[in-house]
Structure formats: structure tokens, C-alpha cells
Amino acid sequence: MSADKMNNVGRPSTPNAVASNEAHPTFTGNKALQINEPLLYEVGTPEQTGVDIADPRKATSRLGDLARSEPIGLHGLSEPETMRHYVRLSQKNFAIDSGMYPLGSCTMKHNPRINEKVARLPGFADTHPLQPQHTVQGAFEVIETLADWLMKLTGTEAVAMSPKAGAHGELCGMMAIEAAHRAAGNAGKRTKVLIPESAHGTNPATAVFVGYQVQTIKTREDGTVDPQAIKEAMSDEVAAIMLTNPNTCGLFERDIMEIADIVHAGGAYFYCDGANFNAIMGRAKPGDLGVDAMHINLHKTFSTPHGGGGPGAGPVVLSKALAAFAPVPFAKRDGGNIEMVEHKEGTKSFGRMTAFHGQMGMNTRALSYILSHGQDGIRQAAEDCVLNANYIKASLKDVMSPAFEEQKEGFQRPAMHEALFHDGFLEGTGVSTLDFAKAMIDEGFHPMTMYFPLVVHGAMLIEPTESESKASLDQFIATMRDLTLSAKAGETERFLGAPFYAPMKRMDETLAARKPILKWVPAPQ
Ligand SMILES: *Cc1c(COP(=O)(O)O)cnc(C)c1O
Numbered sequence: 001m002s003a004d005k006m007n008n009v010g011r012p013s014t015p016n017a018v019a020s021n022e023a024h025p026t027f028t029g030n031k032a033l034q035i036n037e038p039l040l041y042e043v044g045t046p047e048q049t050g051v052d053i054a055d056p057r058k059a060t061s062r063l064g065d066l067a068r069s070e071p072i073g074l075h076g077l078s079e080p081e082t083m084r085h086y087v088r089l090s091q092k093n094f095a096i097d098s099g100m101y102p103l104g105s106c107t108m109k110h111n112p113r114i115n116e117k118v119a120r121l122p123g124f125a126d127t128h129p130l131q132p133q134h135t136v137q138g139a140f141e142v143i144e145t146l147a148d149w150l151m152k153l154t155g156t157e158a159v160a161m162s163p164k165a166g167a168h169g170e171l172c173g174m175m176a177i178e179a180a181h182r183a184a185g186n187a188g189k190r191t192k193v194l195i196p197e198s199a200h201g202t203n204p205a206t207a208v209f210v211g212y213q214v215q216t217i218k219t220r221e222d223g224t225v226d227p228q229a230i231k232e233a234m235s236d237e238v239a240a241i242m243l244t245n246p247n248t249c250g251l252f253e254r255d256i257m258e259i260a261d262i263v264h265a266g267g268a269y270f271y272c273d274g275a276n277f278n279a280i281m282g283r284a285k286p287g288d289l290g291v292d293a294m295h296i297n298l299h300k301t302f303s304t305p306h307g308g309g310g311p312g313a314g315p316v317v318l319s320k321a322l323a324a325f326a327p328v329p330f331a332k333r334d335g336g337n338i339e340m341v342e343h344k345e346g347t348k349s350f351g352r353m354t355a356f357h358g359q360m361g362m363n364t365r366a367l368s369y370i371l372s373h374g375q376d377g378i379r380q381a382a383e384d385c386v387l388n389a390n391y392i393k394a395s396l397k398d399v400m401s402p403a404f405e406e407q408k409e410g411f412q413r414p415a416m417h418e419a420l421f422h423d424g425f426l427e428g429t430g431v432s433t434l435d436f437a438k439a440m441i442d443e444g445f446h447p448m449t450m451y452f453p454l455v456v457h458g459a460m461l462i463e464p465t466e467s468e469s470k471a472s473l474d475q476f477i478a479t480m481r482d483l484t485l486s487a488k489a490g491e492t493e494r495f496l497g498a499p500f501y502a503p504m505k506r507m508d509e510t511l512a513a514r515k516p517i518l519k520w521v522p523a524p525q
Pocket of ligand 1: 105106165166167168200202203244248273275276297312314
């Protein structure tokens with residue numbers, strides 16, 4: 001690398017000094033090790049590069065009119081600057097590897113490093129989806145072994161391994177249900193899907209995407225679904241129910257088997273949103289509860305990493321009634337050989353969800369997690385995550401307001417993997433759920449899930465998972481108690497001005513979502 005490439009060509013001499021209104025403004029705008037990082041387009045130039053590549057030999061272009069006539073203008077940096085740029089950006093992320101991340105429903109559990117080691121083995125990491133099948137039998141074996149575990153843990157007959165997220169899995173399961181109705185001659189007759197109002201937004205979105213109308217089922221006062229409500233809603237227009245269990249209020253749906261019977265007797269299928277399977281894995285099999293299709297978010301239950309909408313994996317387990325409609329590709333074992341059936345012709349398969357076989361990196365990680373825990377360890381993880389959630393709930397119930405516990409007979413039952421509170425304890429303090437969450441950021445915690453589920457006012461949904469030690473739970477509980485007492489004591493400034501210490505303050509997320517600015521425009525010179 002030549003010396004001039006190492007120079008900061010084009011770098012503004014004074015980075016944005018943004019800290020002027022703070023107690024101790026700095027010249028650079030940096031706050032000790034929290035370093036401001038401009039965009040690559042602001043800090044780099046097209047001339048800078050981390051590598052010296054000789055000009056290509058003259059060759060005739062075969063691109064014709066499509067050949068670019070001007071340089072592409074992508075900004076670059078030297079190698080050390082590139083390293084710093086991306087490391088600094090990564091340090092702006094909060095991750096489960098940096099602290100407690102009690103986001104309810106999303107299940108942010110520790111990703112064991114042995115998973116990463118296995119996923120990086122060249123035999124798994126460096127394969128190509130278009131390789132001849134006989135050269136990737138080992139990878140197929142991994143997919144098949146994982147598939148086998150998923151079926152055993154859920155008590156089901158088949159599993160589609162290709163869907164790439166929970167929501168994608170919902171789509172897969174609902175397409176299998178739609179295909180089964182079509183095969184039974186019900187095309188166009190069964191047009192409705194029943195969905196409780198506490199459901200995750202992806203459930204109604206999926207049903208509508210597949211072409212169904214959504215009929216909302218009211219949640220009972222205790223946060224669960226009443227079988228009577230399902231009985232009343234059933235008709236020969238209903239194609240399926242989509243029910244989450246444990247539900248998004250962190251409660252086990254006690255009447256799930258009765259609900260399944262009602263749905264089946266009415267000729268419909270039972271789709272279970274399995275995002276919360278981490279709370280019951282190794283203890284209860286959804287297949288035994290009457291479930292026909294359920295996605296498993298590998299990134300929630302089996303510790304594979306989350307990533308902004310991907311790369312996830314959402315395998316879908318299917319009951320005997322739906323097994324034949326599973327998407328291609330699916331594996332067929334012939335003696336010692338595994339064949340991937342790639343085409344739906346000659347099968348009842350509804351078709352294909354993805355270009356290839358799914359997320360191999362997630363399959364290897366999830367299988368590592370399962371094999372390193374074993375059957376008893378899987379069960380222990382579920383028990384520990386439930387214990388941790390109940391410890392939080394029990395330790396905060398005297399100062400915060402647990403949902404569905406309002407002095408009513410029979411409502412004081414343990415939570416599953418999540419502790420849910422409403423904002424009643426903040427009444428009259430001038431502090432909202434949002435303000436409370438922002439103050440948690442100053443204390444070094446990623447906030448819990450807020451304002452979801454919608455059936456709980458100002459909801460705060462806390463999921464510690466099994467990853468947290470008692471010491472870390474105690475620190476979290478002490479912090480939540482301190483914040484609560486502070487809000488009740490009228491120290492509103494601590495909340496309304498929060499976060500004081502985060503690099504970004506309160507952003508207008510609604511405006512950002514409605515009017516996203518997706519194009520970078522250089523600042524006027
Ligand atoms: C996370 C979640 C989903 C969607 O899963 P993705 O993997 O994020 O697509 C669906 N339902 C519930 C209850 C969830 O928590």
C-alpha cells in the first residue's frame with residue numbers, strides 16, 4: 001500500500017462536533033471510546049482503496065450498450081481505515097454478546113461459540129447449492145438429522161426445511177393448508193382464518209397474503225383464548241386457525257386441545273405460531289396438542305443468530321394430514337444415499353418456497369445446539385427460561401403491574417418464558433412506557449418489547465431467556481425497581497430527557513418508516 005493511499009484524502013478536518021449542548025463538549029464530538037463514525041461516502045473517496053490491483057489487460061467488451069461509460073464512483077478507504085470504519089459501526093450495535101437483551105417474543109438467547117465453530121467448517125461453509133448431490137451428502141445428512149430432531153421434539157410427521165424466517169414459515173404452513181383444502185375440492189369455499197387479537201402481526205399478514213380473510217377472535221380477560229369463542233366462529237367457511245402457544249402474553253393456552261378438536265371437527269386446520277416453542281421444547285409436543293402446522297424460528301428456539309430479517313430459518317413441521325403438501329425440495333432417503341427431490345411433478349407438493357435448500361449455516365448451528373444439549377439439556381433450557389421469567393415477574397410485581405393479575409380469582413398463575421406488565425404503575429407520573437424504555441438504555445439495558453401485545457395497555461414484555469445468570473437477573477431487577485421508584489417519586493427528567501448517553505437520541509421512527517430517505521446526497525460544498 002502506498003503512503004498517499006494511507007493519507008486521509010478528502011477527510012473533513014473537523015468531524016461533526018455534535019456534543020456542544022452537553023456538559024463536557026469535546027473537540028471531535030467523540031465521547032471517549034464512543035467514536036463518531038461518518039458514512040463511508042463522507043469519509044472515503046473513490047480514489048482510496050485497500051488493495052493495489054493492476055489495470056486489467058485490454059479486452060473487447062461483450063457488454064455492448066450496457067457497458068458503463070463512467071467510473072462507478074464507489075467510495076473506498078485504506079485497509080486500516082476500512083477496519084476501523086466497520087468495527088466502529090459494529091460497536092454502535094447492542095447485541096446479546098454485549099449485555100442483557102430482554103426483548104419479549106424475539107427470544108434473544110446466547111449463541112454458543114461451538115455453533116459458530118461447526119458452521120465454519122469448510123465442508124459446510126464452502127459448499128455451493130448447485131453442487132452435484134453426491135458431493136454434498138454430508139450437508140444433506142445434517143439437514144436430515146436436524147429435521148428428524150424437529151419432528152421428534154414436536155411429535156409431527158414431516159418438516160419443510162427451506163423457509164427462511166418465522167414469517168416465511170407461516171407462509172409455507174398456510175400454503176400447505178390451502179393446498180390441502182384445494183385437494184379436497186374446497187377451493188374458494190373456505191375463505192376465512194381465525195386469529196386471536198393477541199397474535200403477532202405476521203399472522204394476519206400471512207393469512208391475507210395467501211388470500212384469506214381474517215376473523216379476529218377476542219382474547220379472554222385472563223389473556224387466553226376461549227374455546228367457546230372458537231365454537232361460535234367456526235363455520236364451513238373457515239380454513240384454519242392461527243394460534244400462538246405459549247401465546248404472546250407469555251401464557252400457555254390451557255384449552256388448546258379442546259380448540260384443536262373444535263377446529264378439526266369443523267373441517268379446518270390448526271396452524272400454531274411456534275415462535276415461543278423455546279418455553280416448552282422437550283416438555284410438550286405440539287403434535288400431541290392437535291397442531292397441523294407450526295414454524296420453528298431456529299433463531300429464537302435453537303440459538304442461531306438473528307439478523308435484520310435474515311439470515312434466519314423457519315422450518316415448518318407438518319402433521320400427517322399436511323405432510324404430502326410440503327414444499328420442494330425435500331429429502332428422500334434411499335439406503336445410505338439422500339436424494340433431494342427438486343420438482344413437484346408427481347407429488348402433492350404445493351411448490352417451492354426458496355431457490356435452494358434453506359439456510360445451511362443456520363441448520364449446522366441449530367443442530368450443534370441440539371446435539372450439545374441433548375434431549376435432557378433441551379428440556380432444561382426450556383425450564384430455565386420459564387424459571388427466569390417467573391423470577392423477574394415475582395421480583396417486580398409489587399412495584400410494577402403484571403398483566404392479567406388484577407386481584408381476580410384464578411388469574412395469579414405462573415408465566416411461561418416472558419413476564420408481561422402493563423403501564424398502570426406509571427399512571428399519574430407523566431412517564432410513558434416509551435420514556436421508561438429510553439431510561440433503560442442509559443442504564444445499559446436493551447429495552448424490553450414495548451406496546452406489544454396490543455391487548456395490554458402500554459405493554460412491557462420481558463423475556464430474559466435461559467442465558468442470564470442469577471446475578472445478571474438481580475442487576476436487571478434492581479435497575480427496574482430503581483427506575484420505577486424514581487418515576488413514582490416524580491423524577492421525570494430522568495425519563496423525558498432519556499437517553500442521555502446514547503449516540504442517537506429519540507428518533508422519529510414513524511416518519512423514518514413512512515418517508516424513508518434511502519438516497520445519500522453529498523452535502524453542498
Ligand atoms: C418472531 C415472531 C414471528 C415472526 O418470526 P420471524 O422469524 O421474525 O419472521 C411470528 N410470531 C411471533 C409470535 C414471533 O415472536
